[in-house]
Amino acid sequence: MSEARTNILRRLSAGKPHFAAPAAATRVPLARWDVPGRIDQFRNKMESVRAEVHVTVRDRWPDLLKSLVTEKQLSNLLYAPNGPLGETLSQAWRKEDPSPLICRNEAVDEWKEELFFNIGGAITAARWGIAETGSLVLWPTTEEPRSFSLVPPVHIAVLEAKDIYDTFADLVEQQNWHLCMPTNALLISGPSKTADIEQTLAYGVHGPIELIIIVIT
Amino acid sequence: MQQKVEFHDRAGKALHNPQIRSNFRYAMDGLMLKRLRSFPDLDELNRLRLRSAEIRANALARLPELLEQLEARCRENGIQVHWAETAEQANEIVLGIMNRHGAKLLIKGKSMVSEEMELNHYLEQHGIECLESDLGEYILQLAGEPPSHIVAPAIHKSRQQVAQLFKEKFPDIPYSDDVDTLTRNARDILRRKFYEAPVGLSGVNFAVAETGTICLVENEGNGRMCTTIPPVHIAVTGIEKVVEKLSDVPPLLSILPRSATGQHITTYFNMISSPRKPDEKDGPDEVHLLLLDNGRSHIYKDAELIATLRCIRCGACMNHCPVYARIGGHAYGTTIPGPIGSILEPQKAGLDQLGELATASTLCGACGEVCPVRIPIPELLNRLRFERVRQDHTGATRGQGGQRDPWEARIWKAWSWVHANPMLYRLSMRMATGLRWLLPNRLGPWTSVRTAPRPAAKSLHTLAREKGFDHE
Ligand code: SF4
Numbered sequence: 001m002s003e004a005r006t007n008i009l010r011r012l013s014a015g016k017p018h019f020a021a022p023a024a025a026t027r028v029p030l031a032r033w034d035v036p037g038r039i040d041q042f043r044n045k046m047e048s049v050r051a052e053v054h055v056t057v058r059d060r061w062p063d064l065l066k067s068l069v070t071e072k073q074l075s076n077l078l079y080a081p082n083g084p085l086g087e088t089l090s091q092a093w094r095k096e097d098p099s100p101l102i103c104r105n106e107a108v109d110e111w112k113e114e115l116f117f118n119i120g121g122a123i124t125a126a127r128w129g130i131a132e133t134g135s136l137v138l139w140p141t142t143e144e145p146r147s148f149s150l151v152p153p154v155h156i157a158v159l160e161a162k163d164i165y166d167t168f169a170d171l172v173e174q175q176n177w178h179l180c181m182p183t184n185a186l187l188i189s190g191p192s193k194t195a196d197i198e199q200t201l202a203y204g205v206h207g208p209i210e211l212i213i214i215v216i217t
Numbered sequence: 218m219q220q221k222v223e224f225h226d227r228a229g230k231a232l233h234n235p236q237i238r239s240n241f242r243y244a245m246d247g248l249m250l251k252r253l254r255s256f257p258d259l260d261e262l263n264r265l266r267l268r269s270a271e272i273r274a275n276a277l278a279r280l281p282e283l284l285e286q287l288e289a290r291c292r293e294n295g296i297q298v299h300w301a302e303t304a305e306q307a308n309e310i311v312l313g314i315m316n317r318h319g320a321k322l323l324i325k326g327k328s329m330v331s332e333e334m335e336l337n338h339y340l341e342q343h344g345i346e347c348l349e350s351d352l353g354e355y356i357l358q359l360a361g362e363p364p365s366h367i368v369a370p371a372i373h374k375s376r377q378q379v380a381q382l383f384k385e386k387f388p389d390i391p392y393s394d395d396v397d398t399l400t401r402n403a404r405d406i407l408r409r410k411f412y413e414a415p416v417g418l419s420g421v422n423f424a425v426a427e428t429g430t431i432c433l434v435e436n437e438g439n440g441r442m443c444t445t446i447p448p449v450h451i452a453v454t455g456i457e458k459v460v461e462k463l464s465d466v467p468p469l470l471s472i473l474p475r476s477a478t479g480q481h482i483t484t485y486f487n488m489i490s491s492p493r494k495p496d497e498k499d500g501p502d503e504v505h506l507l508l509l510d511n512g513r514s515h516i517y518k519d520a521e522l523i524a525t526l527r528c529i530r531c532g533a534c535m536n537h538c539p540v541y542a543r544i545g546g547h548a549y550g551t552t553i554p555g556p557i558g559s560i561l562e563p564q565k566a567g568l569d570q571l572g573e574l575a576t577a578s579t580l581c582g583a584c585g586e587v588c589p590v591r592i593p594i595p596e597l598l599n600r601l602r603f604e605r606v607r608q609d610h611t612g613a614t615r616g617q618g619g620q621r622d623p624w625e626a627r628i629w630k631a632w633s634w635v636h637a638n639p640m641l642y643r644l645s646m647r648m649a650t651g652l653r654w655l656l657p658n659r660l661g662p663w664t665s666v667r668t669a670p671r672p673a674a675k676s677l678h679t680l681a682r683e684k685g686f687d688h689e
Contacts, residue, residue: 002300004300004301004302004306004510005288005300007302008284008300008302008456008508008510008514009281009284009285011510011514011515011517012280012281012284012456012514012517013281015514015515015517015518015613016280016281016517017517017518017519017520017523018520025268025271026264026267026268026271027264027268028261028264028265028268028468029261029264045481048481049480049484106498107498107499108498108499109448109499112412112446113412116408116409116411116412117408132481133471133481133482134481134482135482135486142496142497142498145497145498145499145500146441146445146499146500147445147446147499150438150441150442150445151446167467168467168470168471169464169467169468172463172464172466172467173464177428177463178427178428178462178463178464181428181429181430181463181488181490182490183489183490183491183492183493183494183497183500184445184487184488184489184490184500185488185490186441186485186486186487186488187482187485187486188484188485189481189482189483189484189485189486190484191484192436192437192438192484192485193436193437193484194352194353194400194436194437195369195436195478196351196352196353196356196369196370196371197352197353197356197371197374197376197379197396197399197400198243198244198374198375198376198396199243199244199247199248199369199372200376200396202396202397202399202400203397204400204401204404205352205400205403205404205436205437205438205439206350206404206407206408206411206437206438206439206441206442207437207438207441207442207484207485208438
């Protein structure tokens, strides 16, 4: 359809109207928090959309996770042994038999049925966080593919408090996103939800029904 | 394609349907309140609106270059780019991709452009099943109805109506009008479809020229499903959706969900820049971006009307429109209803076809006031009212002058002549006051709900003169 391309571009270039482009960009002041304030803001926003946030110190998070897995009665927990959390997770459950942890190294296509119907929950790291809107930022990787945070009914994400930015604008600018966009970048702000029936909020439509976040300070 | 609007009939019917009126009133009141609460700082709102308008206006000012840049970046990233001048061409492209993969099922995320293309209808004629996966769109597909709102497509339906529909279509699932149960049922039904579908389709909220990135805003996760699970992803967009830089995205993302539903952000913001890379374990192997013109390059020619193309489809203008709130989305008879529909659709289909929509406004100004990209909708409505009756054939708008009524034109000509001629003016005033009892009691639709106006016995001029004012 290169003919269509030529025609569209020709029409646009020929018809280009003259209107004054705005001179200088309007400045929109960005919100600012100190470190504890940032975590509070992140937590408040996340909790307002029914995500569960647990703030803990580094040594404690594996135990916290173990109690969460029991509490939620997860049949199993999908994880990436070679991902950033892999080592810690394997250690945490090394003594238990059977362990709830499961991993799959093949491409997702090979075990799609299992992923869709037999996984209770998945755990991934979050690359960054955004305080203003209470968002997790994921750049899914080979180890932790994007369907981990999408298909299982429970998603547990582990976020380092130091990686929380005040705003999305700060993150995009300071991490030079324009030079290195991954296949898929995601902002996740709560469990999946809808208000399509009578504007009434209902959680857990097509994505995770529960989102649990462990923030490590 | 678009039919000539039998707008009055449909509006009349909607006005006499108490269920529609209460469903819309309830929903619009809720949406207006939520928007208001999400912008506690008016100064921030004003700046954000200015910034967002600048971003969109700048992108339009450089549209042809940016489209070429977008195409080049996408190609470098491995995304296949297609161009379509018309909805027919766009449909053929989608069909071509489906056929190449021998695909018989298309699973769809929410896309107003695919509604504009009437893609479902087209593919179904070619033996391909299309399945809507956004809950609202899915409900409407079950009901066989078009969306009535661009953000909340099934807003015209009550919970009980949805429950009844599910009961008819899925007699095995126990009846429930509980929203959580209905939602969970839809989840279970659609899960297998995401798993099976060979091709997924989505819309596009912003396409970033700088990086060749497709951005999608959504809450349900069905958009992520459609763009992650099937081996092929097709994204369809109007050519106007491009923005220049990645740094243009955060301000737009900040204002869009707040304007639309009052949420501080949607659950998912999904940025796609390439198909699955060799070492990756999921994601589609093929990503296609389809750029649709369908009349947009025509709107582009007019320095004032081009503002129509800034729209980021938040729906705030319809939520705040006193006309939309009363007649609902279906009365408009177009893909996009409400104030934005009333300026966009007549320009696309031609004023001779849909020019009447430009009159479906009280010009109260609410739409222009809430629009996150500051489209001066009331001014554009006025401009189109002029375009639909102008006769000099100098404007670029399609169907210009197509709704000129010779009688109306003569009346206005006479009016201006009388007002330009003092003698005649005085004479006509004397006649109007003197013969006021001749005015009939019934004046068409006006008097069906009102009493007929009656000229005063003495004109203001006469009264003023009697009081001793004399400006001459
Ligand atoms: S015209 Fe403005 S208010 Fe209406 S949908 Fe578009 S962006 Fe939103």
